[in-house]
Amino acid sequence: MAASASRIxxxxxxxxxxxxxxxxxxxxxxxxxxxEKVCLHIPAMxxxxxxxxVACYSPERVQQVIDHFYPGETPLxxxxxxxxxxxxDKALAILAMPGNERLxxxxxxxxxxxxxxxxxxGQCHAPSILxxxxxxxxxxxxxxARLLRDYGRQTGEDWEACARVCERHTxxxxxxxxxxxxxxxxxERDFLPETPLxxxxxxxxxxxxxxxxxxxxxxxQILRELSRFGPKTVRRLKDLWDFFNxxx
Numbered sequence: 001m002a003a004s005a006s007r008i009x010x011x012x013x014x015x016x017x018x019x020x021x022x023x024x025x026x027x028x029x030x031x032x033x034x035x036e037k038v039c040l041h042i043p044a045m046x047x048x049x050x051x052x053x054v055a056c057y058s059p060e061r062v063q064q065v066i067d068h069f070y071p072g073e074t075p076l077x078x079x080x081x082x083x084x085x086x087x088x089d090k091a092l093a094i095l096a097m098p099g100n101e102r103l104x105x106x107x108x109x110x111x112x113x114x115x116x117x118x119x120x121x122g123q124c125h126a127p128s129i130l131x132x133x134x135x136x137x138x139x140x141x142x143x144x145a146r147l148l149r150d151y152g153r154q155t156g157e158d159w160e161a162c163a164r165v166c167e168r169h170t171x172x173x174x175x176x177x178x179x180x181x182x183x184x185x186x187x188e189r190d191f192l193p194e195t196p197l198x199x200x201x202x203x204x205x206x207x208x209x210x211x212x213x214x215x216x217x218x219x220x221q222i223l224r225e226l227s228r229f230g231p232k233t234v235r236r237l238k239d240l241w242d243f244f245n246x247x248x
Contacts, residue, residue: 052152052153052156052158053158054158054161055112055152055157055159055162057108058108059108059112059115061112062111062112062115065116065148065159066081066115066116066119069122070122075130076121076122076130076132079210080118080121080122080210083118085115086207086208086216087114087201087208088111090216091110091113091201091203092110092111094200094203094244095107095110097244097245098245103200104196105197105200110197112162113161113162113165113197113200114204116162117141117144117205118140118210119143119144119147119148119166120140120141120144120145120146120147121140123135124137124140125137129210139186141166141167141168141169141170142166142167142187142191144163144167145164145167148163148166161197164198165193165197165198167191168191168192168194169198169201169202169205171226172206173191174191174192175190175191175192175232176188192236193240196243199240199243199244200244202240203237203241203244206226223237
């Protein structure tokens with residue numbers, strides 16, 4: 001019955017256009033849904049050569065992703081959500097600063113990246129913040145990136161932009177030299193924020209911890225905490241402030 005109805009609609013559309021041609025009138029066009037109204041949530045593609053569509057960054061879709069990896073209402077999930085929402089709100093406040101419209105970042109994309117940037121902490125060992133996994137906490141960014149990429153391959157969505165944020169938000173970024181010199185439990189390569197989105201979430205994340213009083217840190221507090229990692233780390237922090245017109 002559905003096929004028959006579709007055929008009737010198609011025939012009517014063709015007949016209407018014939019009338020338009022005879023009357024020298026503009027042809028009717030089929031209705032087109034604007035791309036921004038479409039939320040892509042489709043099964044895995046059968047053709048592996050096709051590039052996956054960019055994921056839908058709506059709050060509802062992002063929450064579905066979080067729920068997939070953190071089912072139920074656990075204390076760790078509540079802590080993750082609280083921290084991620086703090087980072088999200090700070091990122092949106094920074095994005096709203098005069099001059100930052102030049103970056104061309106949408107609020108939905110910034111919100112999604114902020115909500116997903118710590119996705120990997122559940123597999124790490126950090127009991128003080130309720131993480132009871134086995135992996136070193138420093139690897140949580142890489143773990144989150146892997147989770148998102150694997151998830152995207154399963155659902156046919158491209159979460160690469162958020163995956164890169166996961167692996168590049170720690171500190172003010174980590175260099176291959178840092179990995180080598182400090183013998184960090186990471187692959188020996190650079191994990192520095194490069195795109196405006198990566199820089200935005202990296203900076204917003206510095207204002208909040210998942211331990212302590214959970215309140216927003218001042219600039220002086222952030223500087224003091226990061227100064228123990230050396231002058232290059234502090235320089236990158238100041239460069240981030242400059243990039244977003246936040247001054248010194």
